[in-house]
Amino acid sequence: MATTMEELLDGLNRDLSAEYQAVITYRSFASLATGPYRQELRQFFEDEIPDELGHAQFLADKIVALGGTPTTEALPVTLTRDNREMLEIAHRAESETIERYEKRVRQAEELGLTALKVRLEDLIVDETDHKEEIERRLKNWKE
Ligand SMILES: [Fe+2]
Ligand SMILES: [Fe+2]
Known part of the structure; x- marks a missing residue:
C-alpha cells in the first residue's frame, strides 16, 4: 500500500x-x-546532545514545511544510575532510531521527496556513528 503524506507526517512526529x-x-x-x-x-553524553537537538530542529522544520504540526511531546525517558545500563539504554535507542529512519527513507522515496530522503540518510549516518561509538565503549567493559 502506498504511503500517504499523513503517514509520513505521523512518522516524522514520532x-x-x-x-x-x-x-x-x-x-x-x-x-x-x-x-x-x-x-x-x-x-x-553531553557531546551527543547538540547532534540530537540538530535532528529535532531539522524534523520540526520539515514537518511544518510539509503542512504538519511538530509535536511538543518527548517519548518517556528510562532512567538508571548504573553506568553500563545507561550505555545499553542508549544503544537500544540508537538502534531503534536507525530502523525508524530507514523506514522513513522508504516512505519519503515513495512520496517522491528526494531531498527529505537524502537528509534522512544523513541522520542515519549520525545515529550509526552514535551506535558504533557506544558499542566500542561497551566492549571490554570492566566496572
Ligand atoms: Fe538523533
Ligand atoms: Fe543519536
Whole structure:
C-alpha cells in the first residue's frame, strides 16, 4: 500500500518525540554518571546532545514545511544510575532510531521527496556513528 503524506507526517512526529527523548536522556545520564569514569561518560553524553537537538530542529522544520504540526511531546525517558545500563539504554535507542529512519527513507522515496530522503540518510549516518561509538565503549567493559 502506498504511503500517504499523513503517514509520513505521523512518522516524522514520532521521530521528533524520540529525538527530544534522546536530548533528555543524554542530559540526565551526563548528570547521573558516577564512579571512576564519571567525567568521561559525562562528556560523552553531553557531546551527543547538540547532534540530537540538530535532528529535532531539522524534523520540526520539515514537518511544518510539509503542512504538519511538530509535536511538543518527548517519548518517556528510562532512567538508571548504573553506568553500563545507561550505555545499553542508549544503544537500544540508537538502534531503534536507525530502523525508524530507514523506514522513513522508504516512505519519503515513495512520496517522491528526494531531498527529505537524502537528509534522512544523513541522520542515519549520525545515529550509526552514535551506535558504533557506544558499542566500542561497551566492549571490554570492566566496572
Ligand atoms: Fe538523533
Ligand atoms: Fe543519536
